[in-house]
Amino acid sequence: MSDDIRWGILATGKIAHTFARDLALVPGATLAAVGSRRLEAAQDFAGQYGAAAAYGSYEELVADPGVDVVYIATPHAFHLDNARLCFEAGKHVLCEKPVTLDTADAEEMVRLAGEHDRFLMEAMWTACHPVIRELRARLASGEFGRPRHLHAELGFRVDAGPDDRMLDPALGASALLDMGIYPLTVAHLMLGEAELLTATADLSDRGIDLDVAVAGRYPGGALATMTASMTSYSSRRCSIATDQGRIDFDDFHHPTKAVFTPYVEGEGSWVVEPGQPVEILGEEPVIGQGYGNEIAEVGRCLLAGLRESPLVPHEQTLTLLRQMDDVRRQVGVTFPG
Numbered sequence: 001m002s003d004d005i006r007w008g009i010l011a012t013g014k015i016a017h018t019f020a021r022d023l024a025l026v027p028g029a030t031l032a033a034v035g036s037r038r039l040e041a042a043q044d045f046a047g048q049y050g051a052a053a054a055y056g057s058y059e060e061l062v063a064d065p066g067v068d069v070v071y072i073a074t075p076h077a078f079h080l081d082n083a084r085l086c087f088e089a090g091k092h093v094l095c096e097k098p099v100t101l102d103t104a105d106a107e108e109m110v111r112l113a114g115e116h117d118r119f120l121m122e123a124m125w126t127a128c129h130p131v132i133r134e135l136r137a138r139l140a141s142g143e144f145g146r147p148r149h150l151h152a153e154l155g156f157r158v159d160a161g162p163d164d165r166m167l168d169p170a171l172g173a174s175a176l177l178d179m180g181i182y183p184l185t186v187a188h189l190m191l192g193e194a195e196l197l198t199a200t201a202d203l204s205d206r207g208i209d210l211d212v213a214v215a216g217r218y219p220g221g222a223l224a225t226m227t228a229s230m231t232s233y234s235s236r237r238c239s240i241a242t243d244q245g246r247i248d249f250d251d252f253h254h255p256t257k258a259v260f261t262p263y264v265e266g267e268g269s270w271v272v273e274p275g276q277p278v279e280i281l282g283e284e285p286v287i288g289q290g291y292g293n294e295i296a297e298v299g300r301c302l303l304a305g306l307r308e309s310p311l312v313p314h315e316q317t318l319t320l321l322r323q324m325d326d327v328r329r330q331v332g333v334t335f336p337g
Contacts, residue, residue, distance in 0.1 A: 003028055003303065004028050004029070004030055005028060005029050005030070005068055005069060005298070005299040005302055005303075006030055006032040006066055006067055006068045006069075007023060007029060007030065007031050007032060007067070007068070007069055007070070007071060007295075008032055008033045008034065008035065008061050008062070008064065008067035008069070008070040008071070008091070009031065009033075009034045009035070009045070009051075009070070009071050009073060010034075010035050010058055010061055010062075010070050010071065010072045010073060010074065010082055010086070011035070011036060011058075011072070011073040011074040012034060012036045012041045012042060012044075012045040012073075013073055013074075013165075015073050015096060016034075016045070016071070016073035017045075017048075017049075018289060018291060019071055019073065019291050019295075020045070020048075020049040021049070021288060021289075022287060022288030022289055022290075022291035022292035022295060023049075023291075023292070023295055024049065024050070025287050025288045025292050026287060026292045026295045026296050026299070028299055029295055029296070029299055031049055031050060031051045031052075032051065032052050032053065032064065032066045032067050032068075033046075033051055033052060033053040033054070033055060033061055033064045033066065033067050034046050034049075034051045034053075034054055034055070034061070035054075035055040035056075035057060035058045035060060035061025035062075036054075036055070036056065037056070037057070037058075038056060039054065039055070039056030042054035042055055042056060052066065053066070058082065058085060059085065062085055062086050062088075062089035062091050063089055067091060068091070068092060068302065069091060069092035069093065069094060069119070069298060069302060070086045070091045070092070070093055070094070071094045071095075071096075071123070072086070072093060072094070072095040072096055073096050074096075075165040075171040075172055076096075076098055076100065076101050076171070076172035076177060077101060077170065077171050077172045077335070079095050079096070079099055079100050079105075079109070080100050080105045080108060080109055082095075083095055083099075083109050083112065083113075083120070084109075084112055086118075087112045087113060087115070087116040087118050088116065090116070090118070091118065092118050092119035092120070092298075092302060093113070093118065093119065093120050093121070094121050094122075094123050094294070094295075094298050095109070095120070095121070095122055095123060096123045097122050097123050097124045097181055098122070098177050098181055098317075098320075098321060098324065099122045099317055099321070100321070101172045101177070101335050102321065102325050102335075103318060103321045103322050103325050106317060106318055106321050107318065110314045110317075110318070113307065114307070117307070118307070119298070119301060119302055119306065119307050119308065120307070120308060120314065121294075121297075121298060121301070121308065121309045121312050122312055122317040123291075123294060124181075124185055124294075124312050124317070125290050125291050125293060125294040126182060126185055126186065126189075126253075126290075127185065127189060127311050127312045127316070128290075128293040128294040128296075128297045128309075128311050128312065129255065129282070129286065129290050129293055130281075130282020130283060130284045130285070130286055130293060131249075131255045131256070131257060131258055131280065131281065131282045131286070132186070132189065132252075132255065133282065133283075133311070134280055134281065134282050134283060135190070135247065135258050135280045136189050136190060138280065139190055139240070139242075139247070144242050144244060144245065144247060144260050144278075145242035145243045145244030145245065146220070146242055146243045146244075147190060147191060147222050147240050147241070147242050148221070148222055148223070148241050148242060148243060149222065149223050149224065149225075149240070149241040150186070150187050150190060150191060150222070150223075150224040150225075150226075150238070150239070150240045150241075151224070151225045151226070151237075151238065151239050152182070152183035152186050152187065152224070152226050152227075152237070152238040152239075152252055153183065153226070153227040153228070153229075153234040153235060153236065153237065153238075154179040154180070154182050154183055154227075154228055154229075154234055154236055154252075154253055155175070155179055155211075155227065155228055155229025155230065155231075155232055155233060155234035155236075156179075156229070156230075156232075156233050156234070157229075157230070157231055157232060157233060158230040158231075162206075166178065166230065167204070167206070167208065167230075168206075169206050169207060169208050169335055169336055170335075170336050172335060173208045174208055174209050174328075174333065175201075175208075175209050175210055175211060175212050175228040175229055175230045176201075176209050176212050176228055176324055176327055176328065176333075177324060178228075178230070179228035179229065179230070180212055180214065180226065180227075180228035180324070180327075181320065181324065182228075182252075182253060183214075183224075183226035183227070183228065183238070184214070184226060184320055184323055184324070185320060186238055186252055187216060187218065187224040187226060188316065188319065188320060190240060191218035191219065191222045191224060192218055192219040192220075192222075193218075193219070193319055194216045194217065194218055194224075194323060195216075195217045195218060195219065196216065196217040197214055197215070197216045197323055197326055197327060197330075198214070198215045198216075198330070199212060199213065199214045199215075199326075199327040199330045199331050200212070200213055200330075200331060201213070201331035201332075201333070202231075203331070203332065203333065207332075207333060207334070208333060209328070209331055209333050210229070210230050210231050211227070211228070211229045211230070211231055211232070212227065212228050212229075212327065212331060213225070213226070213227045214226045214227070214327055236251045236252065236253050237249060237250065237251070237252065238252035244262055244263070245260055245261050245262035245263045245274075245275070246260070246261055246263075247259065247260045247261075247280070248261070254289060254290060256286070257279050257280060257281050258279075258280040259277050259278065259279055259280065260277065260278040260280060261274050261275065261277050261278075262274070262275035262276070262278070263275065294312075297309055297311055297312075
């Protein structure tokens with residue numbers, strides 16, 4: 001493989017546009033081709049972002065010898081079939097999160113990647129974010145004390161028609177899968193693998209979770225509370241309380257920094273005072289909205305001959321899907337088929 005990683009984008013929805021904008025900012029990454037179910041959509045997308053080729057089918061896209069790796073940007077329900085198509089054509093895959101609707105399909109996707117000896121990574125760009133990576137390493141070192149509680153919330157109001165992928169059960173509509181995966185991921189990265197999750201949710205008249213709240217117990221007795229919503233605007237904050245102070249993000253979904261505030265005993269009974277805040281910044285710059293950092297990670301892995309990323313390993317992807325399967329079971333959400 002050359003030092004330039006040649007990308008294909010499969011589907012041209014909203015997330016594909018965001019991805020393409022960040023792709024243009026990543027050194028050594030080029031947009032070689034785009035594929036859509038409609039040729040006109042692919043051509044418009046290619047013209048907007050400078051792709052060398054545009055195709056009116058996914059089959060033509062994956063057959064292009066000028067494409068090294070494909071970013072799958074379709075709704076969740078189609079990911080497995082799309083990935084199978086890519087692997088059978090010899091392409092590496094970055095698949096939008098969650099990679100599938102459930103663990104069984106994700107395990108099949110991982111199996112297919114192994115069978116065809118291709119790279120596979122879930123597009124969980126949060127795990128590649130420089131600020132998240134730096135905080136995770138320093139928290140694990142004990143620098144900020146022992147984490148005891150994490151709270152994270154992500155939500156915004158979805159105003160869309162019933163056939164939109166965000167509200168259609170057949171397309172995997174779910175506040176948990178679209179938003180809740182981020183709080184669950186941050187808790188996993190900072191606290192370790194959950195030992196127990198307990199959930200409740202408000203469901204739509206079509207049986208999808210519009211709002212979901214999850215409480216979790218993590219290794220060492222740490223606890224987490226996490227919420228996701230498609231009906232309201234959350235603060236998008238995350239905080240981690242430790243036995244030495246607290247860590248706060250202003251927006252953990254797109255962080256620019258985290259801040260640790262130590263607490264020290266003051267005069268009087270049960271009086272504590274904040275000490276000097278410590279800013280946590282990434283060692284690398286954030287590329288674009290952060291998707292550029294996952295693009296760079298894929299490129300690094302491909303040039304190194306890896307088949308999975310150490311930042312987003314297959315087992316981490318599967319673990320989080322198992323957690324979401326459990327939460328969906330608890331709140332009574334199922335998908336057609």
